[in-house]
Amino acid sequence: MTTSPGAQPPAALLVIGHRGARGHAPENTLASFRKALELGCRWVELDVQWHDGELWVMHDLRLERTTSGHGFLAEHDAATLRALDAGQGERIPTLREVLDLLDGRCGVNVELKTADGTARAVAQLLRDRIARGARPEHFQVSSFHLPELREFRRALPEVPVGVLLAGVPLTLAQAAAELEASVVSLDAEFLEPLLIADAKRRGCHVYAYTINRADELPRLRRLGIDGIFTDYPNRFLGGGSP
Ligand code: G3P
Numbered sequence: 001m002t003t004s005p006g007a008q009p010p011a012a013l014l015v016i017g018h019r020g021a022r023g024h025a026p027e028n029t030l031a032s033f034r035k036a037l038e039l040g041c042r043w044v045e046l047d048v049q050w051h052d053g054e055l056w057v058m059h060d061l062r063l064e065r066t067t068s069g070h071g072f073l074a075e076h077d078a079a080t081l082r083a084l085d086a087g088q089g090e091r092i093p094t095l096r097e098v099l100d101l102l103d104g105r106c107g108v109n110v111e112l113k114t115a116d117g118t119a120r121a122v123a124q125l126l127r128d129r130i131a132r133g134a135r136p137e138h139f140q141v142s143s144f145h146l147p148e149l150r151e152f153r154r155a156l157p158e159v160p161v162g163v164l165l166a167g168v169p170l171t172l173a174q175a176a177a178e179l180e181a182s183v184v185s186l187d188a189e190f191l192e193p194l195l196i197a198d199a200k201r202r203g204c205h206v207y208a209y210t211i212n213r214a215d216e217l218p219r220l221r222r223l224g225i226d227g228i229f230t231d232y233p234n235r236f237l238g239g240g241s242p
């Protein structure tokens, strides 16, 4: 069974498939999550946006880069979004569809990309899955949008949360303590030792995103990084380069 990110021994680097296995399949699609499972990922990360009554699994707010659509996702109704090609004939999946596909075979890090109801909708869906037998530590919810993450924390406190940082805050990892986060995830460009030490002192594990080269591992280990988000899980799980 999947180990909680918070419970992962520091010696074992946790390898999280970024947007599924983005280096191998169209990101955040069912094909990408299938590939991550095939590559042996014990955790995957995905991005969600709440719009028109659905939690869409998609990274960008705009449609152009990853789909056949144009404009902002939030400008279109659910029927239009469902009809778009998200790469190689894949559709933009909903969080429910991804959870159904994964079926408890790996942990899921849900990143809240939007606010205004996203936390509430994710909490409702995960609460339902937990009531049906999923383990709370099988999920992690993270965000750069810390007020929305706090909403989630209040709505479903049994699910671990992770604070995402894209720089080095003046208050270092204080936000993680305020949110009782298990994890602080840092941009690979800002692996500041003071920040890492502060996060660990506050009881958090520290992950780095996005790491795609295996030759970075010695440095990451020296810095005390506990987990990585990667587009190429095979490079870190013994599969070699694609
Ligand atoms: O959660 C790690 C990473 O996914 C955060 O950045 O932009 O890839 O969602 P982004």
Ligand code: MG
Pocket (backbone or CB within 6 Å): 045, 046, 047, 111
């Ligand atoms: Mg993400």
